[in-house]
Amino acid sequence: MTAISPAPAPVGADVATLLVTSKDVQADGVLTLELAAPSGGRLRDWTPGSHIDLVLPNGLTRQYSLCGDRWDPSAYRVGVLLEPESRGGSTYVHDQLQVGDLVGVGGPRNNFALVPSEHYLFVAGGIGITPILPMVRQAEMLGADWRLLYGGRQRGSMAFLGELERYGDRVLVRPQDEYGLLDLPGFLGEPRDGVRIYSCGPGPLLAAMERTCGNWPPYSLRTERFVADEAGAPARTAPFEVELARSGTTVTVTPDVTVLDALNSVGVEVLSSCRRGVCGTCETTVLAGRPDHRDALLDDDERDVNDCMYICVSRSRDDRLVLDL
Amino acid sequence: MTTTARPTAAVPTSDVDPFSHEVLEDPLPMHAELREAGPVVHLSRYDVHAMARYDEVYAALVDWQGFQSAAGVGLSNFRYEEPWRPPSIVLEADPPKHDAPRRVLQKVLGPRALRRLHDGWAADAEALVDEVLTRGTTFDAVGALAATFPLRVFPDAVGIPQEGRENLLPYGDHAFNAFGPANDLVAKGAPRVAELSAWVNAQCRRDVLAPTGFGADIWAASDRGDITPEQAPLAVRSLLTAGVDTTVHGISAVLYSFATNPGQWQRLREDPSLARVAFDEAVRWESPVQTFFRTATTDVRVGDVVIPEGHKILMFLAAANRDPRRWADPDAFDLSRDPSGHVGFGMGIHQCVGQHVARLEAATLVTALARRVRTIELDGPTVRHHNNTLRAWESIPVRVTLD
Numbered sequence: 001m002t003a004i005s006p007a008p009a010p011v012g013a014d015v016a017t018l019l020v021t022s023k024d025v026q027a028d029g030v031l032t033l034e035l036a037a038p039s040g041g042r043l044r045d046w047t048p049g050s051h052i053d054l055v056l057p058n059g060l061t062r063q064y065s066l067c068g069d070r071w072d073p074s075a076y077r078v079g080v081l082l083e084p085e086s087r088g089g090s091t092y093v094h095d096q097l098q099v100g101d102l103v104g105v106g107g108p109r110n111n112f113a114l115v116p117s118e119h120y121l122f123v124a125g126g127i128g129i130t131p132i133l134p135m136v137r138q139a140e141m142l143g144a145d146w147r148l149l150y151g152g153r154q155r156g157s158m159a160f161l162g163e164l165e166r167y168g169d170r171v172l173v174r175p176q177d178e179y180g181l182l183d184l185p186g187f188l189g190e191p192r193d194g195v196r197i198y199s200c201g202p203g204p205l206l207a208a209m210e211r212t213c214g215n216w217p218p219y220s221l222r223t224e225r226f227v228a229d230e231a232g233a234p235a236r237t238a239p240f241e242v243e244l245a246r247s248g249t250t251v252t253v254t255p256d257v258t259v260l261d262a263l264n265s266v267g268v269e270v271l272s273s274c275r276r277g278v279c280g281t282c283e284t285t286v287l288a289g290r291p292d293h294r295d296a297l298l299d300d301d302e303r304d305v306n307d308c309m310y311i312c313v314s315r316s317r318d319d320r321l322v323l324d325l
Numbered sequence: 326m327t328t329t330a331r332p333t334a335a336v337p338t339s340d341v342d343p344f345s346h347e348v349l350e351d352p353l354p355m356h357a358e359l360r361e362a363g364p365v366v367h368l369s370r371y372d373v374h375a376m377a378r379y380d381e382v383y384a385a386l387v388d389w390q391g392f393q394s395a396a397g398v399g400l401s402n403f404r405y406e407e408p409w410r411p412p413s414i415v416l417e418a419d420p421p422k423h424d425a426p427r428r429v430l431q432k433v434l435g436p437r438a439l440r441r442l443h444d445g446w447a448a449d450a451e452a453l454v455d456e457v458l459t460r461g462t463t464f465d466a467v468g469a470l471a472a473t474f475p476l477r478v479f480p481d482a483v484g485i486p487q488e489g490r491e492n493l494l495p496y497g498d499h500a501f502n503a504f505g506p507a508n509d510l511v512a513k514g515a516p517r518v519a520e521l522s523a524w525v526n527a528q529c530r531r532d533v534l535a536p537t538g539f540g541a542d543i544w545a546a547s548d549r550g551d552i553t554p555e556q557a558p559l560a561v562r563s564l565l566t567a568g569v570d571t572t573v574h575g576i577s578a579v580l581y582s583f584a585t586n587p588g589q590w591q592r593l594r595e596d597p598s599l600a601r602v603a604f605d606e607a608v609r610w611e612s613p614v615q616t617f618f619r620t621a622t623t624d625v626r627v628g629d630v631v632i633p634e635g636h637k638i639l640m641f642l643a644a645a646n647r648d649p650r651r652w653a654d655p656d657a658f659d660l661s662r663d664p665s666g667h668v669g670f671g672m673g674i675h676q677c678v679g680q681h682v683a684r685l686e687a688a689t690l691v692t693a694l695a696r697r698v699r700t701i702e703l704d705g706p707t708v709r710h711h712n713n714t715l716r717a718w719e720s721i722p723v724r725v726t727l728d
Contacts, residue, residue, distance in 0.1 A: 042387060045389070071390050113424070113425065114421075114424070115552070116422075273605075273667075274676065280681060282665075283437075
């Protein structure tokens with residue numbers, strides 16, 4: 001039996017800051033983190049292929065695919081590979097992040113959505129298995145015809161092998177030290193209509209997939225690059241100022257409140273609805289400053305323009321944001 | 326259920342018929358009664374559980390895992406009963422099937438996609454207001470404005486032809502009646518169902534739709550494989566079903582709100598930027614969409630009550646929107662209130678995907694009206710339009726004075 005909580009799900013600052021509730025080794029160099037709302041309430045909904053932006057306590061922001069169970073609304077799970085050339089993201093997660101720590105979370109957003117089909121082929125390389133894991137579960141649930149080719153350096157470094165066992169012959173596990181490079185043409189077969197191919201993994205794998213699928217019908221292949229740590233502008237943990245261009249008011253936003261609430265507290269009402277960065281009602285035009293986007297709406301290109309933000313969850317990277325209010 | 330579970334308390338029961346004409350004429354006393362009866366009330370007439378308090382309605386709306394939509398969001402349970410038309414691929418679907426069509430519609434109707442429509446709709450609104458005011462300063466706010474403006478801008482935005490647009494309102498009216506019981510309101514629409522459905526379905530075809538617009542955007546998504554070609558016409562159908570009557574009644578609601586609250590109209594005149602807030606406050610206050618059903622996917626405990634798996638749950642959005650546990654002075658239409666968080670558009674993964682379209686239509690019309698109209702008041706008895714799901718007006722006679 002499930003029980004519904006009479007209290008509404010957490011909103012605003014509470015959904016944008018989550019608690020690390022477990023940290024487990026999955027394979028050599030791969031661990032999973034589970035995250036939950038400090039209040040224990042519902043997290044924002046997600047779909048297979050989604051990632052979250054994890055804002056680490058050291059100020060670095062990293063993106064990780066969700067690989068848990070979307071039917072459990074109170075937990076996220078992400079898989080994190082220890083990168084030898086880490087610039088501080090994965091090393092921090094592996095060596096320093098502890099159960100009980102708080103992390104900032106943006107999204108979930110999905111640039112790699114599973115589209116409807118009766119036939120799927122999945123190709124995962126290494127940690128690229130993470131977005132594929134919920135996809136194969138869903139394909140199975142829908143009764144689709146699907147197969148997964150999963151490669152890695154060696155068996156011991158490949159995560160989630162146990163969880164994949166239940167799918168039997170649909171999953172081909174091909175560690176490189178046993179089988180050599182993945183046989184993509186052999187796995188994909190002849191080009192044909194009606195098949196959706198999903199692949200996630202390191203750059204060379206995806207380049208090989210693009211080549212191999214070159215003569216498949218358009219839109220057959222969808223890929224997501226597993227991006228190694230990149231240096232990004234650090235998120236702020238300090239207060240910032242929001243200047244309202246039309247009214248001339250300036251408001252200080254401390255880490256424990258949202259921009260929306262900070263504005264409300266000085267009598268500036270901005271219409272909102274979900275207060276979770278999902279519905280888009282509180283879209284506000286940004287005139288200056290770079291927002292720290294925590295919503296589930298804008299894609300990467302739209303974020304980079306920095307011309308609008310959803311103030312129920314998004315914050316600021318700069319000392320000062322100027323909004324068209 | 327296990328034997329260790331807490332005992333189920335006696336559920337308060339009511340024999341009220343929420344779909345009777347008496348209640349549809351004025352549902353507010355019933356809403357108050359059901360809210361006071363408890364967090365969950367059993368409605369004996371239909372053997373369904375009902376929620377009328379804000380917290381429970383909100384929690385049920387967002388909990389798609391426990392409260393499913395694929396068994397229908399009306400009284401009819403699709404597990405046992407044949408739907409009157411092929412089910413909606415968004416409203417009457419659950420994850421995972423719900424994911425792809427929802428994602429496509431959310432992008433097509435998203436706030437960023439609507440920016441390009443703003444200036445044109447603002448000009449259309451001014452033109453309509455000028456036309457109406459040229460004819461005179463007494464008019465029916467429903468016929469002249471609320472039922473006219475959405476039909477001028479929305480079908481064009483979707484990209485359907487001019488011919489036959491008069492079918493949109495009766496089709497939507499029947500679709501929203503069909504969420505209720507098979508009463509006289511459903512019977513009234515039945516004779517035209519086949520004809521209207523055939524017309525609506527024909528408008529969803531790619532070769533009928535304009536080369537640009539929401540309809541074309543949906544078909545383009547199917548070219549990319551984001552949805553299937555079989556889903557594209559059903560996604561267009563969702564816009565034509567849910568995008569017309571709802572906004573007509575939403576705009577009626579905001580016009581009625583102002584006509585009966587002169588102080589609030591003056592407030593809007595002083596600060597026209599309140600137009601968007603005014604619309605949402607009117608959606609909270611009147612709740613054009615009064616109710617939706619869900620179906621329990623498991624034995625769900627709400628407070629001390631267990632709703633058995635497979636049972637229908639009736640959520641009174643309108644009652645939640647006036648729950649004094651959530652809203653101060655809930656019966657007042659008040660522009661100084663922050664209506665954010667009302668459930669008039671629903672909440673969660675099924676929240677109205679066209680809400681930004683509705684807000685844009687309403688805000689441009691109200692803004693155009695505020696530019697020219699100094700006062701607006703009722704000019705005769707108003708007439709309700711009864712619908713099993715919608716709170717609607719047949720007629721709102723008004724008298725205005727101009728600057």
